[in-house]
Amino acid sequence: MLRHNLKIPHISTGDMLRAHIAAGDEIGEQSRGLLRSGKLVSDELVNELVRARISEPDCRSGIILDGYPRTVNQAGVLLDMMQQNGFRPAVIHLMVDYEKIVARLTGRRQCPVCGTLYSLTTHPPKVEGVCDLDGATLVPRDDDRESVIRERLDQYDMQTRPLLNYFRQAGVPVIKIDGAAASPENIMRHISDSLASLGLIDPSVYPREAPASEAGVTR
Ligand SMILES: [Zn+2]
Numbered sequence: 001m002l003r004h005n006l007k008i009p010h011i012s013t014g015d016m017l018r019a020h021i022a023a024g025d026e027i028g029e030q031s032r033g034l035l036r037s038g039k040l041v042s043d044e045l046v047n048e049l050v051r052a053r054i055s056e057p058d059c060r061s062g063i064i065l066d067g068y069p070r071t072v073n074q075a076g077v078l079l080d081m082m083q084q085n086g087f088r089p090a091v092i093h094l095m096v097d098y099e100k101i102v103a104r105l106t107g108r109r110q111c112p113v114c115g116t117l118y119s120l121t122t123h124p125p126k127v128e129g130v131c132d133l134d135g136a137t138l139v140p141r142d143d144d145r146e147s148v149i150r151e152r153l154d155q156y157d158m159q160t161r162p163l164l165n166y167f168r169q170a171g172v173p174v175i176k177i178d179g180a181a182a183s184p185e186n187i188m189r190h191i192s193d194s195l196a197s198l199g200l201i202d203p204s205v206y207p208r209e210a211p212a213s214e215a216g217v218t219r
């Protein structure tokens with residue numbers, strides 16, 4: 001929804017790594033075992049993936065980074081890259097109770113063809129087990145097993161949570177949002193409004209109302 005409304009690319013390092021794994025290339029081979037066990041891929045590897053991606057032409061008017069940075073090292077490299085590219089960063093801190101995260105992720109299914117994510121509880125496909133867009137059979141993601149999710153949450157506490165202070169001290173605005181209480185549309189509007197009030201996006205370029213038909217949501 002953010003990508004659609006802000007008209008800038010969504011860059012997910014997890015999706016990039018999964019694409020390398022599917023392609024069976026060298027980066028994929030390095031990443032496969034780590035992702036399966038909930039461990040983080042090396043800083044050098046993801047830093048280089050992001051550096052290459054954000055130098056592409058479609059990133060000139062801005063980017064949404066998802067799943068990156070996850071360590072203080074990555075954050076430092078990212079701030080340097082952003083400065084070189086003339087980007088002004090903001091952090092969106094979505095807060096959700098860990099037990100809710102586990103419940104959501106264990107019910108998550110992904111289309112192996114187009115990558116669309118479904119949730120058995122909050123966003124099921126129209127026909128059980130089948131992608132709405134292309135009819136492919138949905139599969140749980142390898143890294144969505146409960147033990148792997150708990151390991152990822154531990155890694156988050158140790159390696160990623162300290163970034164909140166790191167960014168605050170670096171003068172980067174941190175937008176705190178309750179990620180559990182509101183609907184996706186309201187969360188999206190809250191994020192867009194916060195970015196606009198920081199002067200990071202032009203409020204006239206994003207729609208105030210999400211098109212209701214698009215997500216199949218009625219008000
Ligand atoms: Zn699909």
